[in-house]
Amino acid sequence: MSPEKVHIFDTTLRDGEQVPGCKLNREEKLLIARQLELLGVDVIEAGFPVSSPGDFAAVAAIAAQTREATVCALSRAVENDIITAAEALKAARYPRIHTGIGTSESHIRFKLCSTPDQVLERAVAAVRLAKSFVEDVEFYAEDAGRTDNEFLARVCEAAIRAGATVLNIPDTTGYCLPAEYGAKIKYLIDNVRGMERVRLSTHCHNDLGMATANSIAGVLGGARQVECTINGVGERAGNTALEEAVMVLRQHPYLNFSTGINTQLLAETSAMVSHLMSMPVQANKAIVGANAFAHSSGIHQDGVIKHRATYEIIDPREVGMPDSSIVLTARSGRAALAYRLQKIGYDFDRVALNKAYSSFLVLADCQKEVIDTDLHQLVEQAQLVTTS
Numbered sequence: 330m331s332p333e334k335v336h337i338f339d340t341t342l343r344d345g346e347q348v349p350g351c352k353l354n355r356e357e358k359l360l361i362a363r364q365l366e367l368l369g370v371d372v373i374e375a376g377f378p379v380s381s382p383g384d385f386a387a388v389a390a391i392a393a394q395t396r397e398a399t400v401c402a403l404s405r406a407v408e409n410d411i412i413t414a415a416e417a418l419k420a421a422r423y424p425r426i427h428t429g430i431g432t433s434e435s436h437i438r439f440k441l442c443s444t445p446d447q448v449l450e451r452a453v454a455a456v457r458l459a460k461s462f463v464e465d466v467e468f469y470a471e472d473a474g475r476t477d478n479e480f481l482a483r484v485c486e487a488a489i490r491a492g493a494t495v496l497n498i499p500d501t502t503g504y505c506l507p508a509e510y511g512a513k514i515k516y517l518i519d520n521v522r523g524m525e526r527v528r529l530s531t532h533c534h535n536d537l538g539m540a541t542a543n544s545i546a547g548v549l550g551g552a553r554q555v556e557c558t559i560n561g562v563g564e565r566a567g568n569t570a571l572e573e574a575v576m577v578l579r580q581h582p583y584l585n586f587s588t589g590i591n592t593q594l595l596a597e598t599s600a601m602v603s604h605l606m607s608m609p610v611q612a613n614k615a616i617v618g619a620n621a622f623a624h625s626s627g628i629h630q631d632g633v634i635k636h637r638a639t640y641e642i643i644d645p646r647e648v649g650m651p652d653s654s655i656v657l658t659a660r661s662g663r664a665a666l667a668y669r670l671q672k673i674g675y676d677f678d679r680v681a682l683n684k685a686y687s688s689f690l691v692l693a694d695c696q697k698e699v700i701d702t703d704l705h706q707l708v709e710q711a712q713l714v715t716t717s
């Protein structure tokens with residue numbers, strides 16, 4: 330059976346750019362959009378056109394530039410938002426309007442000061458209006474993660490009848506547990522009439538560090554679109570990281586899912602977004618962090634040197650990262666020292682290696698990392714002789 334495609338909806342330029350201090354100008358947005366298209370994302374959420382003239386112009390420019398991916402624009406369930414989104418998307422080859430409204434009790438009562446029936450009416454009106462401009466309309470039920478499932482199903486069914494092509498079920502506050510979120514998606518699939526005509530989408534935030542796990546649980550529950558950002562950037566603790574969701578699906582082939590992502594471009598895309606947003610990637614970030622393929626303890630180094638897969642589940646080259654590295658620290662063993670010495674041209678017998686190792690430990694205890702120039706000095710000072 331051929332794998333089922335999971336669509337990748339990138340919202341780096343919309344939800345990702347909402348991060349304080351990460352504002353991008355139009356040229357920077359165009360660069361990122363081009364890179365996302367090269368990367369192979371299915372949908373680029375380019376912005377929220379009604380929010381500012383600059384965002385409108387950026388969405389319009391991305392719409393005009395992009396030829397392969399769908400270009401999506403966000404709007405609230407507000408007439409002027411939707412008209413403005415449609416206007417910004419005019420030049421898009423594959424335009425999508427993303428519109429929606431809060432459906433949880435706190436959104437309805439406190440944010441919208443409304444009632445469930447009024448929210449349902451606004452949802453339907455928004456989808457109908459968006460549909461009068463474009464064929465592809467995505468509806469979001471904001472805070473779906475904390476929305477009562479029965480009401481959520483009613484809203485979803487009404488949105489489908491109004492013409493939605495994609496239903497987005499955001500865990501806006503990053504509250505859900507993976508099993509709970511997966512079950513919510515499954516509940517909608519089992520209980521909403523017309524579901525076979527639409528694609529369900531995950532949109533998970535990372536407030537409890539579960540965005541990726543929740544997105545994957547959503548896919549296992551039946552969602553076939555994952556909304557995510559490069560490096561997981563986004564409001565508060567961020568969104569699902571694209572590179573993580575894609576690699577989870579790829580590294581578990583028995584799940585039988587595929588994406589259109591060229592994974593070898595993940596590292597350079599991560600670096601580009603990090604640079605343009607002035608948002609450093611933490612060293613221990615999964616997939617693209619500087620330490621994602623670095624080994625520094627003796628036990629791990631010995632294992633990796635003997636057989637890479639002992640401690641690595643991904644070949645770094647598959648995600649465009651430099652080869653795995655053996656970092657020499659005071660926790661490193663003889664095997665790692667011999668390996669690094671050999672890499673820089675020294676081949677020692679057992680006695681010389683033991684001598685080198687003693688000097689190495691003295692040095693390593695005084696600094697965070699022992700680098701190649703340290704090793705050359707160490708060999709010279711200890712007057713060690715190579716076997717070859």
Ligand code: KIV
Pocket residue numbers: 344469470471472497499500501502532534
């Ligand atoms: O987190 C969220 O609910 C959103 C919606 C606007 C899609 O970003």
Ligand code: ZN
Pocket residue numbers: 344499501532534
């Ligand atoms: Zn969001």
